[in-house]
Amino acid sequence: MxxxxxxxxxxxxxxxxxxxxxxxxxxxxxxxxxxxxxxxxxxxxxxxxxxxxxxxxxxxxxxxxxxxxxxxxxxxxxxxxxxxxxxxASDSPERSLEQKLVGLRQFLALLDEAQRLPGQDPAVSERLAEASALYRDVMLATTDALERWRARPPAVAATQSA
Amino acid sequence: MxxxxxxxxxxxxxxxxxxxxxxxxxxxxxxxxxxxxxxxxxxxxxxxxxxxxxxxxxxxxxxxxxxxxxxxxxxxxxxxxxxxxxxxASDSPERSLEQKLVGLRQFLALLDEAQRLPGQDPAVSERLAEASALYRDVMLATTDALERWRARPPAVAATQSA
DNA sequence: CACTATATTCAGTCAAGACTGAACACACTG
DNA sequence: CAGTGTGTTCAGTCTTGACTGAATATAGTG
CATH class of the missing domain: 1.10.10.10 (Winged helix-like DNA-binding domain superfamily/Winged helix DNA-binding domain)
Structure with missing residues (x-):
């Protein structure tokens, strides 16, 4: 088989x-x-x-x-x-990375929703803000890495031209 | 309920x-x-x-x-x-991020394994190398973001001291 | 228009694992 | 040592979704 x-x-x-x-x-x-x-x-x-x-x-x-x-x-x-x-696909690495990014984005959205919740204790608010900052930074850094990759020098030759 | x-x-x-x-x-x-x-x-x-x-x-x-x-x-x-x-946990954002990082690491390891596979076509090797480069860069950037976060200025006050 | 090659869809089977109530284990208390 | 409060484990149920073979659609070919 x-x-x-x-x-x-x-x-x-x-x-x-x-x-x-x-x-x-x-x-x-x-x-x-x-x-x-x-x-x-x-x-x-x-x-x-x-x-x-x-x-x-x-x-x-x-x-x-x-x-x-x-x-x-x-x-x-x-x-x-x-x-x-x-x-x-020629841009497959990019695409699968984007798939992972949507997960991050949703997680970040969840944290933001939590921060807008009514009647929050200050300590909780701060914890949420810190987590949010971390994930925002990670998303930014990842997006940057993606940009760098897109701008990478084209491959020398390889059989497949397009 | x-x-x-x-x-x-x-x-x-x-x-x-x-x-x-x-x-x-x-x-x-x-x-x-x-x-x-x-x-x-x-x-x-x-x-x-x-x-x-x-x-x-x-x-x-x-x-x-x-x-x-x-x-x-x-x-x-x-x-x-x-x-x-x-x-x-006080470092929970860090921990859940690390959880996500192990996924990335395994994916990267898979790409490396693919590159070591015998009898590879050059075009395939190049595709693998490019994908590997992207994910390596993302991991690096994420790790950096995590470092920055760890080094962030401590919170002003908040009820919970430890 | 039959006929064939190909891809899609569908009903049904099966396995994985989430979730639960109840039994169990453990450790305090008097 | 009985009794009680607490956490864990286990057997069983149930849901979800992957996977399949067979039926169905679709489009090319003579």
Missing amino acids: GNRDSSPCIAAFIERAGCLCERDGLPRIAGRILGLLLVSAEPLSLDGIAERLGVSRASVSTDARRLVEQGVLERVGLPGDRKDYYRM | GNRDSSPCIAAFIERAGCLCERDGLPRIAGRILGLLLVSAEPLSLDGIAERLGVSRASVSTDARRLVEQGVLERVGLPGDRKDYYRM
Whole structure:
């Protein structure tokens, strides 16, 4: 079942990716798809992914679409082929980071809501303000890092031009 | 049941906290405990929390212990009282941020593992290196923000001295 | 227009784990 | 040592959502 060819290292890597993504609220299969496509040079078809991972085509269809919606995967066509192919989006690291940022943003919003709550003890207010400051700073720093990354010098060559 | 007194705003806030923490892999009740203690000036007993939230004491016992282990809650005693009381740890924002950092660290480790995989296409290697660089930078920036926060000027006064 | 290849959707199964009440353990008190 | 207040653990229920095979849609091909 699945993982027919290729080294067991890669299989292990894909599994790790699956488990890790599970912690972020993604289905395990979605994580495996990401792991697989992360290390594959060519786009893979839906059937190819399903067979390679040893899971149902239904799951791959659902999860791949979800990942496309999140912007971390791209659906591409191959000339003379009716199948859908998938590959990592060119800005996928950015996108998955943004996914994590929304979590931070919501947490920050929660802290702000807490600060606006009526009848707060001064000590509580201060605790909230401090936490809020920390998370605001982290968000800022992360956004900056993202900006720096976007402005990074373009890659020298690599096969894939676009 | 539960939320007997206090404004409905607070009840809503606690619920939001519960749902938000669920996304981070915590039981909803753990999130509610955090929300409740975040806005309460005094430590609360296990029974007090359970009654206030309208949940079983068993859940509060389990989840509070978990939060204490994570370092975001502190178990304190009150003189002349045999009960356990809980309050937010003084460094709780730091701790929950660190929790998030371990996720980043694991993700980074996964990327590194991918880079060490045998027989990599150059384009893939470059993609991995770029992603790795982004996440490394984010981790660094976050750690810096955390340092800044630790070095922040101490609070003016507030009721709770320690 | 049949026919085929492909992708999506749906009903159903299954597993994980949150939550609970009740039993239990523990440690004070008199 | 019984009795009581307190925290923990456990067996069982229930919800959620991942995953699947099969049915269904969609679009290309002759």
